[in-house]
Every structure is written in C-alpha cells, then in structure tokens.
Amino acid sequence: MAGSEQIALLRELPAVDEMLRQPKINDLLLNHSRTEIVEAVRKVLDEMRAGILSGKIPAVDMEGIVDNVLHTVKQSAGPNLRAVINATGVILHTNLGRALLSDRARQAVARVSEGYCNLEIDLNTGKRGSRYSALEGLLTKLTGAEDALVVNNNASAVLLALGTLARGKEVIVSRGQLVEIGGSFRIPEVMAQSGARLVEVGTTNKTYPRDYEAAITEETGLLLNVHTSNYRIVGFTRETTVEELVQLGGRYSLPVMSDLGSGFLVDLSPYGLPQEPTVQETVKAGADVVTFSGDKLLGGPQAGIIVGKKHFIDKMKKNPLTRAVRIDKFTVAALEATLREYLHPDRVLQNVPTLRMLTEPLTSLHQKARQLAEIIAGKVGDMAEVAFEEGVSRVGGGAMPTADLPTGLVRVTPRNIPVERLVTSLRLGEPAVVGRVQEGSLLLDVRTLQKNDTEPLVQALLQALQSQ
CATH class of the missing domain: 3.90.1150.110 (Aspartate Aminotransferase, domain 1)
Structure with a gap:
C-alpha cells in the first residue's frame, strides 16, 4: 500500500486538462493532433505514478513533467526507422540493415520514387513486359547462367526453388549442411514448407558422394548443396563438392541445386579474406539452380537471386508463389544499379560500400x-x-x-x-x-x-x- 508521503505526491500530480493548458504543451497543437498530445500526457503521468509508488520519484516537478511530455511527443512523431x-x-x-547501397543504387531508387517508371511495360512495343527483364540480362552476363529470377529474399528463393522442382518428392542433403539461416528459420523447416521431403545423408563432419547415391530412390527429386556460409566445421572433414553432385545427378537424371547463402561475384581472397565459392564458379561447376542473397556480400538491396538452367527458371516463373514473393520497383532499381557496378571490375571494390569496407x-x-x-x-x-x-x-x-x-x-x-x-x-x-x-x-x-x-x-x- 502507498504511504502517506506517496499519497500526497500522487495528489500533486496535475490532471490531463491542466497539463493541456500549459503554454509549451498548448503550442504543440500547432503541429500535432490533440489525440497525440493527450496520449503523451497520459503516458508521462502514468510513468510518474508508477515512479512515486515504487519510491523512485521523491517530488513532483511540473517543469520536468512538461519537458517529458514534449520529449514524448517528439519521439512519437518521429519516424520509427531512424538513421x-x-x-x-x-x-x-x-540489425542495422545489412548492406549499404552504392551512390548509383541510391540515385536509381530516388529516380523511380519521383514518378512513374516502366516496371512492367515494354517501351519498344507498348505491350506488357516483365519486371525481371531489367535484371535478367545483367545476371546472366555476370554469372554465366542461362536465366535468372529475383524474389524478395534468399529464404523465398530456396522455398520457391524447392517447391517448384521437388514438391512431393525427396531432396537429399548432407547432415552437415542443415543450417539455421537466421531468425530461427532452418533449412529443414523451409524444405517442409516447400512440400519437399528431407533425406539426410552422411555425418556432421563427413559426407561422400556414395552417401547421396545410396539414398537415391524413385522418389528422389533433387540433390541439394547448402554452402555453410554462417559457420565452419574444421578438422576431420570431407564435403561433397558441387561438381561431384553434378556428376551424380547426371547419372540419375536429377537436378542439382546449390544454395550459396551470402553468395558473391568477386573473389576476395587476394585481400586476406577466406576463399569462398563465387556464383560464377558454382554455375560453371554445373549446378542447375543457384540461389543467393542480394543484401549480403553482393552489396545490394534485400533480394533472393536465382540463376541457372532456363527450363528450371521458367518453371519457377510460372509458380503462383512467385507473385507472392516478387520484388517491387525499388528493389529492381537498386539491384540493377548494383549489378551494373560489377560490369567495371576496376571500380567495383570502391563503388560498392560492402566491398570497399x-x-x-x-x-x-x-x-x-x-x-x-x-x-x-x-x-x-x-x-x-x-x-x-x-x-x-x-x-x-x-x-x-x-x-x-x-x-x-x-x-x-x-x-x-x-x-x-x-x-x-x-x-x-x-x-x-x-x-x-x-x-x-x-x-x-x-x-x-x-x-x-x-x-x-x-x-x-x-x-x-x-x-x-
């Protein structure tokens, strides 16, 4: 129960109407709604009551209450997403937004935000076009793949690819590659959501091509390689390469998919960074489908990028899920500008902030x-x-x-x-x-x-x- 001193302090607290008559608070009505101000006043007074009852506030300071209300209104009126x-x-x-966009990418986003753009119209023919056309040519040129598709993030890319190529079928993957990809989402969970059935092979630290081959049945729909970009197993290890999976897939007429996770287009090992498989190397190794992120080592906006054999990409483009995970005009603009930076290898390390840092x-x-x-x-x-x-x-x-x-x-x-x-x-x-x-x-x-x-x-x- 509250003591006599606390009761006395509670009685000193002003009423809401009294607070609204304070000159500094009344001036807020010029730029803020009455509802917004009343909510701030009530919040501050509630905090004062709690502070008094807990013994943390020994006195009621009217000027301090007014300042708190002003601060609360300012905070609530400002954007929640801050620099x-x-x-x-x-x-x-x-937590801070991952990759920073290059100057050209920011300018591209600004351009399409200022008015209309040709997102889904072919200006040459006047007919409806594809929002992916601005990206497909760049991605195939940079990666060596036959075709490309971009969705809203890499988890969506994996979900779409698995759901299109292996729904209702088995997907074979090494136990050492069953990673958690962030936000507590795990590859087995994404696979289950896609409708594919997971088949684990090998051990945590060693998986051989023969492990995959022994698991192949008439129900097998895909061989999956997941690059463990967010952790490493070192020591007594053996990992089946994409090349080995491609050879195995060729013998059994099974597609091979490689999820690179971070995925990047430039070898950074000459700069003292660990050797990582590039997208180009993975495509050249024969993977039918390769997925990777746009806002990690690529240095662009959040996106899930899918490159690979045209007939597989075409199937994904026809999947109804593609519309649910499609990208907007801002992502198209930013990603196109980012990809264009890679057309100039002599400047890309300086122009893309992620690579520069x-x-x-x-x-x-x-x-x-x-x-x-x-x-x-x-x-x-x-x-x-x-x-x-x-x-x-x-x-x-x-x-x-x-x-x-x-x-x-x-x-x-x-x-x-x-x-x-x-x-x-x-x-x-x-x-x-x-x-x-x-x-x-x-x-x-x-x-x-x-x-x-x-x-x-x-x-x-x-x-x-x-x-x-």
Whole structure:
C-alpha cells in the first residue's frame, strides 16, 4: 500500500486538462493532433505514478513533467526507422540493415520514387513486359547462367526453388549442411514448407558422394548443396563438392541445386579474406539452380537471386508463389544499379560500400582511427580517456564467420558516467550511434564509419558524456 508521503505526491500530480493548458504543451497543437498530445500526457503521468509508488520519484516537478511530455511527443512523431551510425565494425549488420547501397543504387531508387517508371511495360512495343527483364540480362552476363529470377529474399528463393522442382518428392542433403539461416528459420523447416521431403545423408563432419547415391530412390527429386556460409566445421572433414553432385545427378537424371547463402561475384581472397565459392564458379561447376542473397556480400538491396538452367527458371516463373514473393520497383532499381557496378571490375571494390569496407587497407584504417581519437580527445577533454588501439572487425550477416579483419579502434572510457549510460544515451540520440562495449569502455570501429559520420558522431559523444 502507498504511504502517506506517496499519497500526497500522487495528489500533486496535475490532471490531463491542466497539463493541456500549459503554454509549451498548448503550442504543440500547432503541429500535432490533440489525440497525440493527450496520449503523451497520459503516458508521462502514468510513468510518474508508477515512479512515486515504487519510491523512485521523491517530488513532483511540473517543469520536468512538461519537458517529458514534449520529449514524448517528439519521439512519437518521429519516424520509427531512424538513421544509425554503425561503429560496431560489423559490416553486414543484420540489425542495422545489412548492406549499404552504392551512390548509383541510391540515385536509381530516388529516380523511380519521383514518378512513374516502366516496371512492367515494354517501351519498344507498348505491350506488357516483365519486371525481371531489367535484371535478367545483367545476371546472366555476370554469372554465366542461362536465366535468372529475383524474389524478395534468399529464404523465398530456396522455398520457391524447392517447391517448384521437388514438391512431393525427396531432396537429399548432407547432415552437415542443415543450417539455421537466421531468425530461427532452418533449412529443414523451409524444405517442409516447400512440400519437399528431407533425406539426410552422411555425418556432421563427413559426407561422400556414395552417401547421396545410396539414398537415391524413385522418389528422389533433387540433390541439394547448402554452402555453410554462417559457420565452419574444421578438422576431420570431407564435403561433397558441387561438381561431384553434378556428376551424380547426371547419372540419375536429377537436378542439382546449390544454395550459396551470402553468395558473391568477386573473389576476395587476394585481400586476406577466406576463399569462398563465387556464383560464377558454382554455375560453371554445373549446378542447375543457384540461389543467393542480394543484401549480403553482393552489396545490394534485400533480394533472393536465382540463376541457372532456363527450363528450371521458367518453371519457377510460372509458380503462383512467385507473385507472392516478387520484388517491387525499388528493389529492381537498386539491384540493377548494383549489378551494373560489377560490369567495371576496376571500380567495383570502391563503388560498392560492402566491398570497399571489406577491402580497405589496414594503414588507412589505422590513420582514420588515430585522427578520430585525436578529434574526440580534443572535444571531450577530461570527461573521458580516449586512445587508439588495434582490433578486429567482422563481416556479419552470416558470412565468412572465421574471417578476422584487422582494424583500427578508438577506445573511449568515460570518467563521469558509467559506460552503460553512455551507450544508452548514444543509442537514443539523433542520429543513433551504436558501438561495442568492452571492459568498461566504448569501442568505435572506423571500418564501418562512413565519410560524413565523424562530425555527428563526435557531437553525439560529447552530448552523451555531458548527460549527468
């Protein structure tokens, strides 16, 4: 039960009508609806009551209540999807939107958002066209495949391919490739949803072609290879290659599908990254269908890309599910512009942000980190200890899990506030800033900072440190 002091404080709380008569709150009616303001007032007053009853609020401050209402209205009126400065060093950060679009991709999206476009009309004939025509030629040229189709994400691509090619039939896959692809969705679950029946072969660490062959029956519809892009099994291992599956599939007239997951078009091993199969290599190996993501190592918008033999792709295009998972004009525009970057191998590493961040030289990263540390130290003074140090970035997005990317870090150790409070203030600021916390310090990784991030980052850090 509430004590006498708490009851007295509760009686001091203003009524909603009284709050609405406050000049600062009344001024909000110029730009906000009365309903919106009333909801904010009630929310703040409810929080005050709870704080009083829990003993956390020792006094009622009318000015403070008004400020809280103003802040609440501002927060509720702003967009829920906000800009974030990524200082985590995780390049394909799923929680922060994965791949950043190139300048040309952003410009392409802006163009189609400003008016109408020829999404499904052939301007040469005046007849209805296909929304995929802008992408098919580029994808076949870049990958060497016969045909291509794009859906809204790679899980949809896998679902569509399995449902089209193996619905009601058995699909053989290695036990070591039954991955969880994110959001707690797993390959067996996606397969079950497609109507195909899973047949597991081999062991977690070793699967041979003979394991697949022993499992083939009259009910077999597909041989599936899933590239384990989000984890690695090392040591005593043996993995059946796509080439081996293609040979086996040829003997039994079975199609072979390869889900690359992240999938990319450029070999990054010369830059110190792990050797990964490219889409071109997988197509050349003979896979009938290859699926991969658009917003991971490719560096484009969220999309599921399917390339392969034309007669299989044609079947998928006729599947009613294709309409349910189709892409919109913004994805078409962004993906087309991203794919066009790959037509210029001499410039693609710089023009696609994901590739640029993956391949940036360590000397450049160290220089940026030292410069940022100097700027921050000059601004925050005695409020924090600031130092440069070496560290490691991550690819993220379930790609290249064993890749350690050497980087430059700025360590900020606050002196006046706990690091948890600093991190919270940065996350709730405008723009929001997200970094890493380690041993009582905030770590800022310059690898994922963009060219215009320095000034707002430093300003946000200064404000957060001053929040006593």
